Amino acid sequence: MNTLWIVVIATVVIYLAYNFYARRIDRDIIKADAKRATPAKMYMDGVDFMPTSKNVLYGYHFKSIAAAGPIVGPITAANLWGWFPCLLWLVIGVSFIGWVSDYSAIMVSVRNDGNSLSAISHKLIAPRTRTILFIFIFFYLMLLAGAFVGILAAILSARPDVPFGIIMLALMGLLAGQMMYRWKMNLILVTVIVVAVTLGAMALGPWGQTKNEKGAVVPGPVAAAVVSLNASIDNLNAKRPILSLEDPTYADPRIPLPGADGKRPTTPAYDSATKQIRTLPNYLLWMVFLFAFSYCGANMPIWRFAQPVNYIGFWVMLITIVLSAIGALVAPLTGVTDAAGKAIGAFALTAVKDLGFAAPAKPFTAWQPLWPMLFVTIACGAISGWHALVGSVGTARQLEYETDGLPVGGGSMFGEYTLALLSLVAVSIAGVGGGGGRFAAGVGKLIYAGTFKGIPEVFGTALGFGAFVVIVLTVTQLVFRVMRVTLTEWAGEAIPLVRNMHVSSIISMVLTLALVLTGTWVYLWQMFGASNQLMAALSLLVVTVWLKSEKRNPSYALYPMLFMYVTTLFATAVTARNLYVTIASNPAMSGLPVAGAWAMIVLAVLLIIAALFIGWDGLKAYQKYSATPAAPKPAITTA
Amino acid sequence: MSEKKKYVRPSGLKGLWHGFKETIYGMSAHDMSRAALRTRASMEHLFILITMGDLLGIPILPPYYSLRLLPHVVPQIATWKRRMLREKDVSDAMF
Numbered sequence: 001m002n003t004l005w006i007v008v009i010a011t012v013v014i015y016l017a018y019n020f021y022a023r024r025i026d027r028d029i030i031k032a033d034a035k036r037a038t039p040a041k042m043y044m045d046g047v048d049f050m051p052t053s054k055n056v057l058y059g060y061h062f063k064s065i066a067a068a069g070p071i072v073g074p075i076t077a078a079n080l081w082g083w084f085p086c087l088l089w090l091v092i093g094v095s096f097i098g099w100v101s102d103y104s105a106i107m108v109s110v111r112n113d114g115n116s117l118s119a120i121s122h123k124l125i126a127p128r129t130r131t132i133l134f135i136f137i138f139f140y141l142m143l144l145a146g147a148f149v150g151i152l153a154a155i156l157s158a159r160p161d162v163p164f165g166i167i168m169l170a171l172m173g174l175l176a177g178q179m180m181y182r183w184k185m186n187l188i189l190v191t192v193i194v195v196a197v198t199l200g201a202m203a204l205g206p207w208g209q210t211k212n213e214k215g216a217v218v219p220g221p222v223a224a225a226v227v228s229l230n231a232s233i234d235n236l237n238a239k240r241p242i243l244s245l246e247d248p249t250y251a252d253p254r255i256p257l258p259g260a261d262g263k264r265p266t267t268p269a270y271d272s273a274t275k276q277i278r279t280l281p282n283y284l285l286w287m288v289f290l291f292a293f294s295y296c297g298a299n300m301p302i303w304r305f306a307q308p309v310n311y312i313g314f315w316v317m318l319i320t321i322v323l324s325a326i327g328a329l330v331a332p333l334t335g336v337t338d339a340a341g342k343a344i345g346a347f348a349l350t351a352v353k354d355l356g357f358a359a360p361a362k363p364f365t366a367w368q369p370l371w372p373m374l375f376v377t378i379a380c381g382a383i384s385g386w387h388a389l390v391g392s393v394g395t396a397r398q399l400e401y402e403t404d405g406l407p408v409g410g411g412s413m414f415g416e417y418t419l420a421l422l423s424l425v426a427v428s429i430a431g432v433g434g435g436g437g438r439f440a441a442g443v444g445k446l447i448y449a450g451t452f453k454g455i456p457e458v459f460g461t462a463l464g465f466g467a468f469v470v471i472v473l474t475v476t477q478l479v480f481r482v483m484r485v486t487l488t489e490w491a492g493e494a495i496p497l498v499r500n501m502h503v504s505s506i507i508s509m510v511l512t513l514a515l516v517l518t519g520t521w522v523y524l525w526q527m528f529g530a531s532n533q534l535m536a537a538l539s540l541l542v543v544t545v546w547l548k549s550e551k552r553n554p555s556y557a558l559y560p561m562l563f564m565y566v567t568t569l570f571a572t573a574v575t576a577r578n579l580y581v582t583i584a585s586n587p588a589m590s591g592l593p594v595a596g597a598w599a600m601i602v603l604a605v606l607l608i609i610a611a612l613f614i615g616w617d618g619l620k621a622y623q624k625y626s627a628t629p630a631a632p633k634p635a636i637t638t639a
Numbered sequence: 640m641s642e643k644k645k646y647v648r649p650s651g652l653k654g655l656w657h658g659f660k661e662t663i664y665g666m667s668a669h670d671m672s673r674a675a676l677r678t679r680a681s682m683e684h685l686f687i688l689i690t691m692g693d694l695l696g697i698p699i700l701p702p703y704y705s706l707r708l709l710p711h712v713v714p715q716i717a718t719w720k721r722r723m724l725r726e727k728d729v730s731d732a733m734f
Contacts, residue, residue, distance in 0.1 A: 043725075045718040047673070047680040055658045059665020116730040134729050187668070303678075307671050314667050393730045489729040 001083075002345040003328040003425050003446075009091065010421050014414045017095035022103065022410045025556050029547070030107050032402040039114030040398050049114060051400035054408055060398075062412040063314065064390045065102070068148060068472040069380025069532075070420035075427050075439050076251055076525060077377040080368055082353040083428040089374055090424070093382025094417040097560040101536050103409035104543040104557055105388035109396035110405065112546075117392040121542050124549060126617040132610045133538065134490055137389075139603060140535060141483045142508070143528035146515035148476045149290050150524055152469060153516070154253035155436050156286035158269065160219055160226035161209070163286070165202035165466045166473065169316075170293055172198050173309035181303050194308070195315045202316075202466035206458050230282035234268070241278035243517065244271070245593040246582070251522035252277055253436060279517070287516065290476065291509050297477025298484050298505050306477055313474040320467035321422065323460075324443050327450030328425050336449045339457060344445045349428040364586045366578040372571035375564075376529035381420025383564065385535025387413065392539075426464070440464030483508040518596020523579055527600060527607075530572040534611050537564035541618040548625040565615060569608060576604035680722070687712055687719045695723070 026032050043049040052060075077086045105117060112120050122130040156163050172194040179185040179193075208220025219227055247255060254269040254277050266272045269280060297306040330336075332345035342348070356368045380386070391409055399405060426442025443464030444457045455463075484504040492499040498507070515524060540561035547554035583589050583597035649657050690708045692699040 043721055045680070045721050047676045047718075047722070048731075052669075053661050055661035056665035056669055059662040059667075060669040061665075063666040063670070115726075116728060118728055118730055119726065130728070137729070302674050303671070307674060311667060311671065318666075389730060485732045486729055489732060 001347045001351070001428075002332040002343075003347075003429065004332040004345065006087075006421055006425050007329055009087070010418055013091050013095060014417075017099065018410060018414060021095065022099055022406055025100070026103070026403075026406045026410075029552055029556060030104075030405075032107070032405055034401045034403045036402050038110055038399045038402060039396065040400060043114060043397075049397045052398040054400065054404040057395060057398055057400075057404065057408045058411055058415075061102075061391065061395045061408050062415045064394060065380070065384065065387045065412055066416040066419050067380070067475040068468075069384060069386070070416050071423040071439065071468060071471065072147075072151065072436075072525065073378040073380060073529070074420050074424040075436065076522065077374055078349060078424060078427045079251060079438070080353070080377065081355065081370055081374055082350045083347060083424055084351040085355070085370055085374055086378060086424055087421075089378055090382050090417060090420055093375075093378075094413060097536075097540075097564065098381075098383040098417065099410035099413040100557055100560055101383050101385075101540055101543075102387045102391055102413040103406055105539050106391040106396045106399065106409040107402070107405045108543050108546050109392035110399055110402060111550075114397040115392075117388055117539055117542055120392070120546065121538075121614075124542060124545050125614070125621045129614050129617055132614055133535075134486065136531065136535065136538075136607070136610055138483065138486050138490060139607065140385075140528070140531040141479050141486065142511055142515065143524060143531055143603075145294075145476060145479045145483065145508070145512045147521070147525040147528045148472050148479070149287060149294075149512055150516045150521045151253055151436060152290055152472055152476070153283055153287040154521070155465070155469060156289070157230070157280070157283045158254060159437075159465060160223040160230065161205035161462060162465045162469055163226050163289075164205050164222050165198065165462070166293075166469055168201035169198050169309060169312060169470060169473075170296070172312055173305055176308035176312060177304045180308065191311075191315065194312050195319075198312050198316060199319070199463070199466075202462050203459050205466075206462045209458070230285075233282045233285050234280050237281050239268070239280070241280055242284065243279045243592050244274075244276040245279070245520060246275050246586075246589065247277060247520045247522065251525075252520065254283075287513065290473070291513070293473065294477040294480040295505060295509070298481040298508075299501055302481075306481065309477065310474045313470040316463075316470050317467050320443060320447070320463055321419065323450045323455075324422055324426065324446040324464075325450070327446030327448070328422065329450075330452075331429075331446065331449035334449065334452075336453065338445050338448070344429060344449045347428045348430065364582050364588070366582050367574060368578075369574070372567040373526060373574060375567045376526055376533050376571040378420070379529045379532045379536075381417050381423075383533065383536050383560075385532045385537075385539055388536060388539030436465065436468045439468055443467070480505060480508055480512075514599070515596065518592045518599065520579075520583065520593075520597075523575055523600060526571065526575050527604060530568050530575060530604075531607055533564055533568040534572070534607065537561050537568060538611070538614055538618075540564065541614070545618060545621045545625060548622055565611070569611060572604045572608055572611075576601045579604070680718075683715060684719050684722060687715060691716070691719075 038051070040049050040051040044051065074086050074090070108120060109115060109117070112123075115123075118130045118133045121133060156166070176190055176194045179190045180187065204222050206220060207222060209223060210218045212218050256265050256267050256270055258264050264270065264272045269278050269283070270276075271278060297309065300306070327344070331343075336344050338344050355370045356373070357370065360367050375382075395408060399408065423439060426446060427438045428442070429445055430438045430442035440461050441464070444461030447455050447460030447463060448457045484501055487504045487508060488499050488501070498504050540557050543557040544554045544561050547557060579597040579601050583593050584601065648654060688695070688697070689699050690705055691712060693702060693705055
């Protein structure tokens with residue numbers, strides 16, 4: 001397999017699924033009509049409801065949905081099961097489930113006066129569905145924030161060449177906000193300055209690094225300063241870990257890959273003899289940095305920090321994606337090789353690893369069967385519940401014509417699938433390195449090939465790391481902003497103190513910190529994936545019930561909903577089992593990890609109960625609409 | 640008054656370039672312009688609430704001044720009413 005084949009597969013799948021399936025559903029089931037007035041036209045207020053060009057809306061929806069999910073998911077899944085099952089799930093998922101969820105959520109909202117999915121579920125299914133959905137969303141956001149903070153802190157702690165670029169990103173974000181909104185400078189000039197400085201800072205991270213006679217990397221001046229900072233922080237606790245925990249899946253970014261002898265080396269953050277991950281004080285330092293960054297994003301005026309940081313992040317990501325995509329296309333054609341003399345376009349990762357269906361032979365071992373765990377490990381890129389939320393509130397209210405729903409909703413989902421494939425390609429051609437490291441190494445190779453050897457691998461890898469951290473971080477700060485708002489709305493009535501944005505932000509961050517410190521990263525990610533996919537199943541449930549209430553054929557949403565519902569319930573149960581077996585009941589574990597495992601098990605049980613309630617209410621609503629015919633509604637048309 | 644010219648989308652290569660520019664704008668800056676509009680709208684609506692509070696039974700300003708300001712506020716009233724009366728939930732505050 002090489003990268004060119006992936007490009008061919010992506011193109012063919014998008015063409016077939018969009019033209020022969022999605023368009024048929026749009027024409028025959030939803031019956032999108034360009035003459036029917038959309039909420040954007042009927043309720044135009046120049047703010048939330050505003051007819052917008054489909055091209056602008058495509059960009060807006062794609063940017064809103066394509067964040068860190070399609071990158072982190074394939075990286076983690078390819079590591080666990082190999083690249084082939086991931087490719088299959090991405091192809092099948094996006095073709096039959098992913099676009100269905102995005103597109104249908106938008107169209108259901110358009111046909112229901114631009115109401116959000118929670119408001120529609122309140123009306124169509126049951127009042128308590130909305131309440132459960134909100135609770136669901138808060139825990140979903142907490143798991144998401146925990147998974148992202150965990151992986152970012154591990155990267156910043158382990159890679160001294162990365163933090164400088166991220167610190168500069170924060171400073172450039174502040175500067176960009178000042179230049180754009182206070183000094184009213186030209187947007188293009190602002191963009192050139194802040195993006196160039198951020199990229200320059202990312203390149204400065206590995207600048208000057210060399211290798212010693214043993215082949216070990218000797219950091220350059222900037223990275224050496226970070227190493228020195230980390231060491232001085234670790235010395236505060238005499239280089240002893242604050243806590244140690246074991247990751248039986250070896251997916252934590254702090255665990256090094258096995259060497260030539262097949263054994264994992266001991267590093268400051270990993271003890272190969274005891275298999276314990278050592279949480280050193282510098283890990284906490286970078287976690288505090290991430291919380292401070294997110295606190296600014298969540299509480300400062302949005303134009304001052306969060307928006308400019310996102311804006312810079314977008315350009316960094318776009319440059320990385322475009323160069324990598326060119327690399328994926330040209331690498332097999334030009335036959336370009338990396339520093340080790342291996343062809344860059346060729347896949348180095350195993351196609352299929354252990355599918356994991358057999359029960360683990362050793363005690364206290366995690367069970368990671370392909371079904372259902374793959375389907376929650378890769379969420380975005382195949383299907384995601386987040387998209388339905390964004391689509392129903394943000395996008396549906398700006399849709400100018402109903403016929404724009406498919407290119408915007410479905411088209412964006414296919415775009416995100418392409419991003420997930422690119423991420424899969426990057427990790428598959430790298431072959432070595434773990435988690436974000438493997439992705440960055442792959443991006444480095446692709447950029448080297450895509451620029452026709454213009455940008456050396458080491459700088460391409462730095463850009464890959466930078467882009468990875470930037471995209472995850474920009475999402476994390478927004479997640480904390482949304483968490484704060486959700487917590488205020490959810491508990492503000494009962495606990496007035498929570499209405500204070502600083503209090504609600506700090507509560508959100510403390511809960512997230514507890515999750516990160518006590519949980520094993522991969523479980524956190526899989527729990528987030530399960531809650532995300534469960535939300536997708538619930539959005540498909542709303543679509544199914546709506547289709548039934550409108551006396552249309554609901555099959556195209558019903559079967560994906562059933563598959564996702566059952567799969568995610570089982571995945572949540574398997575994750576809870578893994579937490580219990582590998583941590584909670586493991587005599588080698590004690591203290592914080594055990595408490596964290598129990599907290600996550602309780603969370604898993606709560607998610608399952610909430611999903612069962614919504615499923616039951618949905619079933620009753622479905623039966624009700626099956627029995628009663630819908631009253632015909634006159635179509636409102638524009639003049 | 641001359642009749643407003645209907646906007647015609649460019650076609651061919653020009654259309655492609657136009658579409659590309661719109662998409663990049665949508666990805667990079669559309670959410671920023673929406674946030675700016677939202678901020679402006681909330682300010683305007685606060686102003687209308689202060690000046691025209693009588694309409695909702697909140698007499699903040701004496702009616703004499705409200706009437707003097709009414710002609711300037713008229714274009715915003717429909718939007719204001721729609722936004723004030725629309726049912727909102729957490730997800731509205733999220734995005």
